[in-house]
Amino acid sequence: MDQQLQVFVTVAEKKNFTRAAEKLHMTQPAVSQYIRQLEEEIGTRLLERTNKYVRLNKAGEIVYHHAKEILGIYTKMQHLVDDLIHQTKGSLSIGASFTFGEYVLPQLIAQLRHTYPDIQASVLIGNTAKIADLVMAHQLDIGIVEGAFEGKQLKERKFAKDAMYIIASANHVLVKQEKVTQADLEKEMWIIREQGSGTREATISMLQDIGISPKEQMTFSSTQSIKQAVEAGLGITLLSKWAVQKELKAGDLKIIFVQGLPFYRSFSIITRSPFQTKALEVFVTLLENNDLYQSYYS
Structure with a gap:
């Protein structure tokens, strides 16, 4: 069959x-x-x-x-049975939400490949909801996500923190303003991610935390398109510092410093099977012990 x-x-x-x-x-x-x-x-x-x-x-x-x-x-x-008699090798299907998948995961995969060349890793990047669904359906061995998701059968373990800042174009008036108020932020167009995105969930939580309700919002389906829209002066956004490192360094984007920020969220590992192949085991260890990001337990 x-x-x-x-x-x-x-x-x-x-x-x-x-x-x-x-x-x-x-x-x-x-x-x-x-x-x-x-x-x-x-x-x-x-x-x-x-x-x-x-x-x-x-x-x-x-x-x-x-x-x-x-x-x-x-x-x-088959991989679990093979692990009983063979070295660490085999396929490993990894899903990651956009921020982690695009800006952190490539360096981790390079480290994994260097240490364990016989592991064939494949990566799928999507929003948090999509990754959780694919882990639930056994189509991914592991998911790395931020934000909440549905799936009582999934095992979740927080392992890293992510600092998020309000980002604007380099010449935005609020970048040069000494003190930014709630009223200032409410007047701006906010560029946010789509439903199911962990970044969208973080943005909504942050806005609630600092007590503002933006008058205008626009939705984009990728972090890259949001960065381009913000750089073009369309509005402001909340993004992980990981996602804007290059633009901040180049001076194309700037941080709007607001009291109470940065906003912190957690990255989580999600799996479904109670068993781990050796390939998955060594990858989880790499995730939890890496110095690329701040440990959730530090």
């Missing part, structure tokens, strides 16, 4: 029997046979086929969703 599911998932993702066969190093008739066998076992057709495309029908969408989860569990099981 696991081979049938692997073939089915590959066909669904490639949307083509020929391309799926090439990826799986199989013949096209063999791929077609696996799909027929799976459809017979499930009891219904799972794919719509034409000369131009292959796509999932409603039943196929259900099978695809659960097949991804089953294959993720199977892979993790």
